[in-house]
Amino acid sequence: MGVQFKTIAKLIVKEEDDNVFQYYHYQKNEIIDIGSFDENSIFFIMSGEILINDFQGTKKVFEAGSMYFLSKNYTPYKGIVNKTTTCVELKSDNLLPYIEQALLFNIIAKYTPEELRLDELEIKKPLRYFLSEIIYYKNGEFSSKGFFHLKKMEWLFIMRKFYAKDLLARFFSPTVLNESKFRMTVFAKYTDKITVKELSEECCMTTKTFTRHFKTEFNTTPLKWLMMQKVKSLNYTLVYDTLPLDEILDKYNFKSETELIEFCCKNSIKFNMFEYEYV
16 A cells, blocks of 8 residues: 555556656746747746746736647747746647648637737636646656647547637647748648549649649649548548538538448448437
């Protein structure tokens, strides 16, 4: 019964250094740097208050109950702790492999044409519970890449479940707005029905020229990439959206439910047709 939390953690999973989530406790009047010049991050202020000064002299108060996206283009910020503060940092660049980028780019193109320097969202109750758990593990000196990989996925699920798409697009925009113009255009023009020829035309290129640029930028062919995006998008729709079956067929250009089922089986997508109805 007297075994320490860290010792128990070692018995469960091999420890590996992990810096995706960081926990900080700052004292009043402490002078601090927030953010990094080489990586985007998200700061969650659990309690307290920090006065921020950016390099242009703009002041902003980081308040308890809010989260802030810190773009590497503008950080680090100088801060002074107005009240004793507890906060969690999430290295957001580590999230990119898990974000549905085609969906994100499309929404960003619609809602967020320009990068916001310092965006803010409320920490809703489910997210507060999640962050309190992160603090608990960090205080216990628990460090495991495998474990915190799962926590990243859990965090993304909470964000998708409890925040509107336009708010998420605005908030996440700094993670993708530094990408190349070609990549941005491809993602913005992508739809779940589009063909290589149609995407080439949307990018104002011949198919041959488009394919050459595409291979250089994405390190794969447009056809393989479109298939991969369709698999990701369909899987996202089946997990997170509540579309009726006929809308799913139309959205992904399937001629019948049989074709949809065959596609799901071929690409290891979980799909139970009996859970869906036509409208």
